[in-house]
Amino acid sequence: MLTLAFSAYDLSFLRFAFSPLREVAASIHALRTPARRALHLPWFKQVRPQLGSDLGPLLDLITGGGYIPDFLCPVPTGPTPDLAGELAVLRATPHEVIRADLDRMASELGPLTGCAAELHQDPAAGLDRLVLAIETYWQLAFAPHWPRMRNLLEGDLLYRTRQYAEHGPAGVFADMHSTIRWEGRDLHLEQRPEEMSRVLAGEGLLLAASIFVWPGLFYRTDSPGQPIITYPVRAIATLWERGTAPAPDALAAVIGRSRALLLTELDAPASTTDLSRRTGLSPANVSEQLTLLRSAGLVTKHRVGRAMLYVRTPRAHALMDG
Numbered sequence: 001m002l003t004l005a006f007s008a009y010d011l012s013f014l015r016f017a018f019s020p021l022r023e024v025a026a027s028i029h030a031l032r033t034p035a036r037r038a039l040h041l042p043w044f045k046q047v048r049p050q051l052g053s054d055l056g057p058l059l060d061l062i063t064g065g066g067y068i069p070d071f072l073c074p075v076p077t078g079p080t081p082d083l084a085g086e087l088a089v090l091r092a093t094p095h096e097v098i099r100a101d102l103d104r105m106a107s108e109l110g111p112l113t114g115c116a117a118e119l120h121q122d123p124a125a126g127l128d129r130l131v132l133a134i135e136t137y138w139q140l141a142f143a144p145h146w147p148r149m150r151n152l153l154e155g156d157l158l159y160r161t162r163q164y165a166e167h168g169p170a171g172v173f174a175d176m177h178s179t180i181r182w183e184g185r186d187l188h189l190e191q192r193p194e195e196m197s198r199v200l201a202g203e204g205l206l207l208a209a210s211i212f213v214w215p216g217l218f219y220r221t222d223s224p225g226q227p228i229i230t231y232p233v234r235a236i237a238t239l240w241e242r243g244t245a246p247a248p249d250a251l252a253a254v255i256g257r258s259r260a261l262l263l264t265e266l267d268a269p270a271s272t273t274d275l276s277r278r279t280g281l282s283p284a285n286v287s288e289q290l291t292l293l294r295s296a297g298l299v300t301k302h303r304v305g306r307a308m309l310y311v312r313t314p315r316a317h318a319l320m321d322g
Helices: 020-032 038-050 053-061 083-091 095-109 114-121 123-142 146-167 169-173 249-255 257-265 272-279 283-295 314-321
Strands: 002-005 014-017 180-183 186-189 196-199 205-210 218-220 228-232 299-304 307-312
Touching: 014 146, 020 038, 020 053, 020 083, 020 123, 020 205, 038 123, 053 114, 053 123, 083 123, 095 114, 095 123, 114 123, 146 169, 146 205, 146 272, 146 299, 146 307, 169 180, 249 257, 257 272, 257 283, 257 314, 272 283, 272 307, 283 299, 307 314
Parallel strands: 002 196, 014 205, 205 228
Antiparallel strands: 002 186, 180 186, 218 228, 299 307
């Protein structure tokens, strides 16, 4: 088990983000280890037949084993980075850092092969091939789905920051993952196989929401540098859904079926587009009903990155609980 001990300063330096490159790495890992990832089966079925040899650099670096080279997942500089910005950071990775990560990969998983070995020998040429492979893979596997994925990720950021503001770190970690536990000023990560403790000295912690890390976690917690935990985004089960659960009959009788349906779907923050897809209501109808729900004090809206997300208010929670 890993224990991270927080100082008062570290508690104020808790950051939230998501990362397109982390999603690329986590999704390749998911394709390599699909047995426990049935939730993503619709995506697997669509993507697998299209994978080609031009993805070799990614497949050679992400083998499905325990270690993924750290340089593949640069630390996000802001909460909602884009792929182009992260690829620019990847291209600028010092060659000695790449070789050090690949040496660690070889020590943990065995001798480097294929593009991983070529990258170690000639990082400049290897980075060009790697970036091209990522861009190709992104267009194939992510571009058609990224707006929905991004909305879910941005919704999680909004939820976590609200939990932090209202309940502090205990609220942030309470429902993050079954292996994460917050006690006092200590964060316990039970998934880590070896015993380790680290007293933070101003580094803080970065929490990165992810689509494809589900149902596990990725983490980088060794010194030096800021520790990072990549955790499954909330409401992940809604990503590939095409239908929706029926609205509670009693609530629908009071406020109308469409508005009850939308409140039911807002278990996690969502955009108009997402709500339209999940409920079958037209975007115009969803927008109209959300306006009425806002006027009644049952939902609020917040801008996160490029998305406008709607959230249930405490009044709506009380109404639904009743």
